Amino acid sequence: xxxxxxxxxxxxxxxxxxxxxxNHSTISGTDYIHWYRQLPSQGPEYVIHGLTSNVNxxxxxxxxxxxxxxxxxxxxxATLRDAAVYYCILRDGLxxxxxxxxxxxxxxxxxIIQP
Amino acid sequence: DAGITQSPRHKVTExxxxxxxxxxxxxxxxxxxxYRQDPGHGLRLIHYSYGVKDTxxxxxxxxxxxxxxxxxxxxxxxxxxxxxxxxxxFCAISTPGLAYEQYFGPGTRLTVT
Numbered sequence: 001x002x003x004x005x006x007x008x009x010x011x012x013x014x015x016x017x018x019x020x021x022x023n024h025s026t027i028s029g030t031d032y033i034h035w036y037r038q039l040p041s042q043g044p045e046y047v048i049h050g051l052t053s054n055v056n057x058x059x060x061x062x063x064x065x066x067x068x069x070x071x072x073x074x075x076x077x078a079t080l081r082d083a084a085v086y087y088c089i090l091r092d093g094l095x096x097x098x099x100x101x102x103x104x105x106x107x108x109x110x111x112i113i114q115p
Numbered sequence: 116d117a118g119i120t121q122s123p124r125h126k127v128t129e130x131x132x133x134x135x136x137x138x139x140x141x142x143x144x145x146x147x148x149x150y151r152q153d154p155g156h157g158l159r160l161i162h163y164s165y166g167v168k169d170t171x172x173x174x175x176x177x178x179x180x181x182x183x184x185x186x187x188x189x190x191x192x193x194x195x196x197x198x199x200x201x202x203x204x205f206c207a208i209s210t211p212g213l214a215y216e217q218y219f220g221p222g223t224r225l226t227v228t
Contacts, residue, residue: 041222042222043221043222044205044207044219045219046217049216101173102148102160102163102173102217103160103217104160104174105150105159106157107157
């Protein structure tokens with residue numbers, strides 16, 4: 001799987017938008033961009049994924065650059081409960097196992113929310 | 116929340132003893148995974164299963180074995196625990212597809228003294 005680069009940590013204020021960047025300059029045409037987050041003392045939690053177009057769901061938005069070499073996870077109005085480590089992960093949509101083999105997690109971005 | 120449970124949730128054991136961790140799902144998902152997480156690291160894949168009795172090695176499989184005799188259960192065994200296997204272990208499940216999501220269990224904290 002292609003590699004991603006994220007800042008080690010970011011800080012934001014409660015009730016403000018948060019933009020979490022991810023660089024993936026070696027992304028291939030069949031790689032999906034996934035975001036997971038891990039709240040303290042919990043297992044990771046799926047947030048959102050996309051291929052080429054921007055995506056929205058109830059948790060967040062995913063903005064994908066036109067050349068797909070970077071993406072941004074957007075939390076529209078951060079709350080204290082959004083404090084977590086956020087992982088940007090690439091996954092080949094055409095892998096031979098149909099998705100059976102696991103995800104490759106980096107160190108992620110530790111998001112700190114100030115009240 | 117996905118129906119995934121892990122047992123035990125916490126365990127302290129001595130070096131050289133065998134340990135088995137259990138992951139149980141009620142979702143009838145085909146794929147199951149075991150990861151470990153150590154301080155300052157992301158999750159690393161130990162083993163995974165793509166069906167009953169079908170398993171394969173992940174990135175850090177040395178010292179671990181797995182078994183899956185039923186769709187709902189995936190067992191991780193440390194044949195002879197070592198201090199380097201002190202970690203938090205997470206189980207996950209998913210379904211086949213091009214852009215699947217993985218659902219994670221609550222984790223098992225294992226300490227090997």
